[in-house]
Amino acid sequence: MPHSLTLITTIAASLGLALILGLIAHRLKLPVLVGYLLAGVILGPATPGFVADVELSRQLAEIGVILLMFGVGLHFSLNDLLAVKRIAVPGAVLQIVVATGLGMGVADLWGWSLGAGLVFGLALSVASTVVLLRALEQRGALKSVNGQIAVGWLVVEDLAMVLVLVLLPPLASWLGGDVATTDAGSSEPNLLITLLTTFGKVAIFIALMLIVGKRVFPWLLWHVASTRSNELFILSVIAVAVGIAYGSAMLFGVSFALGAFFAGMVMRESHLSHRAAQDSLPLRDAFSVLFFVSVGMLFDPNIVMEQPFRVLAVVAIIVTGKSLAAFLLVLAFRYPLNTALMVSASLAQIGEFSFILTALGVSLGLLPIEGQNLILAGALISITINPLLFQMIEPLQAWILGRSELVRILERNADPLAELPMTVSSSSVTDHVVLVGYGRVGQRIGESLTEHGLSLVVAEQNRELVERLRNHGVHAVAGDATDPAVLIQAHIVRADMLVITIPDTLRARSMVETARMLNPKIEIVIRTNTEEESELLGRDGLGTAFLGEHELAFSMTRHILKRIKTKME
Numbered sequence: 110m111p112h113s114l115t116l117i118t119t120i121a122a123s124l125g126l127a128l129i130l131g132l133i134a135h136r137l138k139l140p141v142l143v144g145y146l147l148a149g150v151i152l153g154p155a156t157p158g159f160v161a162d163v164e165l166s167r168q169l170a171e172i173g174v175i176l177l178m179f180g181v182g183l184h185f186s187l188n189d190l191l192a193v194k195r196i197a198v199p200g201a202v203l204q205i206v207v208a209t210g211l212g213m214g215v216a217d218l219w220g221w222s223l224g225a226g227l228v229f230g231l232a233l234s235v236a237s238t239v240v241l242l243r244a245l246e247q248r249g250a251l252k253s254v255n256g257q258i259a260v261g262w263l264v265v266e267d268l269a270m271v272l273v274l275v276l277l278p279p280l281a282s283w284l285g286g287d288v289a290t291t292d293a294g295s296s297e298p299n300l301l302i303t304l305l306t307t308f309g310k311v312a313i314f315i316a317l318m319l320i321v322g323k324r325v326f327p328w329l330l331w332h333v334a335s336t337r338s339n340e341l342f343i344l345s346v347i348a349v350a351v352g353i354a355y356g357s358a359m360l361f362g363v364s365f366a367l368g369a370f371f372a373g374m375v376m377r378e379s380h381l382s383h384r385a386a387q388d389s390l391p392l393r394d395a396f397s398v399l400f401f402v403s404v405g406m407l408f409d410p411n412i413v414m415e416q417p418f419r420v421l422a423v424v425a426i427i428v429t430g431k432s433l434a435a436f437l438l439v440l441a442f443r444y445p446l447n448t449a450l451m452v453s454a455s456l457a458q459i460g461e462f463s464f465i466l467t468a469l470g471v472s473l474g475l476l477p478i479e480g481q482n483l484i485l486a487g488a489l490i491s492i493t494i495n496p497l498l499f500q501m502i503e504p505l506q507a508w509i510l511g512r513s514e515l516v517r518i519l520e521r522n523a524d525p526l527a528e529l530p531m532t533v534s535s536s537s538v539t540d541h542v543v544l545v546g547y548g549r550v551g552q553r554i555g556e557s558l559t560e561h562g563l564s565l566v567v568a569e570q571n572r573e574l575v576e577r578l579r580n581h582g583v584h585a586v587a588g589d590a591t592d593p594a595v596l597i598q599a600h601i602v603r604a605d606m607l608v609i610t611i612p613d614t615l616r617a618r619s620m621v622e623t624a625r626m627l628n629p630k631i632e633i634v635i636r637t638n639t640e641e642e643s644e645l646l647g648r649d650g651l652g653t654a655f656l657g658e659h660e661l662a663f664s665m666t667r668h669i670l671k672r673i674k675t676k677m678e
Contacts, residue, residue: 149405173396182373208234224284228470237460327379553662
């Protein structure tokens with residue numbers, strides 16, 4: 110029986126060529142992502158030879174986005190998003206306004222219409238969550254405060270783009286689009302009805318997920334796990350992720366990515382969420398490769414030769430313009446320089462929502478094909494160099510602090526949360542425990558120490574969390590504990606023990622070195638991610654290392670209490 114092999118051919122060609130070019134990129138000490146993107150360029154219609162099915166590749170890539178966003182939801186609860194709302198919401202909105210304004214400015218210089226400039230600027234303003242998550246996971250920073258702020262920032266951007274995708278069709282004719290295709294929805298009453306209908310659908314979806322889904326899906330996961338069938342467990346995880354993403358798009362008008370994100374958030378309520386994340390990882394990685402190959406297929410290399418200065422302008426807006434705006438905004442919110450640089454690097458690329466918005470703009474007659482090619486060129490180049498920007502964070506931080514008095518002033522001066530209040534008694538900061546990080550692990554440790562009547566000072570980058578701790582009577586300082594000034598404000602010199610709960614061994618090493626320099630006798634307890642890191646820390650004599658996920662807080666707390674009791678005896 111004759112049948113089509115388009116799907117198999119597309120997957121085989123995409124994965125095979127991505128593997129070869131990924132290995133070559135790795136040998137050349139380039140990000141493997143470059144190899145995946147080049148594989149897409151080679152398989153795309155703009156280059157000679159075999160041409161893969163572009164439309165089919167996009168659908169396969171969408172599955173990768175769904176699985177990746179589902180994984181994010183498994184690690185990022187609604188409380189995590191609310192914890193960074195003060196910086197993520199206003200920061201993302203202002204950054205979108207700045208980047209859109211820059212895009213509209215250059216579009217006006219090129220003689221484009223208002224609508225074309227608006228779509229162009231908005232496409233350049235929203236970063237790729239897929240690219241960001243990949244970068245954070247590779248650096249073990251997804252659970253860090255900086256990672257939460259960056260992810261929360263991009264979630265706000267995604268929500269804003271959902272609203273843009275709803276508003277653009279009814280406004281297209283007013284913006285200079287194809288009247289024939291947009292006239293039906295161009296009146297103000299229809300626009301108002303569209304807005305109310307959309308907001309109503311989104312509200313119903315969120316309510317269902319947080320009220321019904323929060324109870325049903327964790328129960329479903331537990332019920333399937335009780336069968337002791339690993340195949341059924343993995344199937345249930347994938348079915349929930351893809352099913353909710355599809356249902357949210359078809360029934361409520363929410364994007365696949367955001368639907369999957371909320372699915373992961375409610376599934377996180379299950380105690381099996383860690384297993385769900387681990388079991389779905391291989392499939393997620395495979396489909397994320399197809400996503401990057403799909404991006405490469407859309408790129409026409411001729412645009413670089415035909416319009417080099419316009420391509421440079423696009424890249425400058427993406428990598429420099431909006432990143433610089435985000436950098437200054439984060440510092441203005443009194444967050445550390447390290448956080449500002451992390452958020453800036455996270456935003457220095459564009460991705461999936463940019464492609465969706467670009468396709469809609471072209472279909473409505475707003476954006477010219479040249480604009481689409483420029484956006485794709487900017488995406489390819491920015492995604493390629495983004496890993497290099499993350500590698501520059503630490504050396505750039507040292508360089509800026511060494512040369513800019515203004516940044517040092519913005520980062521710490523006159524910040525009431527950066528130092529303990531004068532009302533804190535001397536006895537409270539003598540022979541106490543300095544606890545770095547107050548996430549899930551740090552919170553459990555802190556609460557246990559408080560219950561046992563032990564003195565505690567928390568060093569935490571999340572300013573809102575520091576405010577809440579102080580309101581509850583817990584001594585806390587805001588800032589990055591790799592900065593000696595933060596540990597000094599936590600009175601590390603008179604501390605009995607330093608407990609580091611952040612999942613970042615490199616930063617932990619820096620904290621240990623500073624603490625030992627200021628207090629050579631201090632005892633140190635460190636959280637690690639892998640057995641290799643634990644053994645290395647122990648061999649270097651940097652402290653007592655603990656490895657784990659579920660019982661980590663309990664083990665660390667038991668060790669801390671035991672050591673303090675021994676010293677008191």
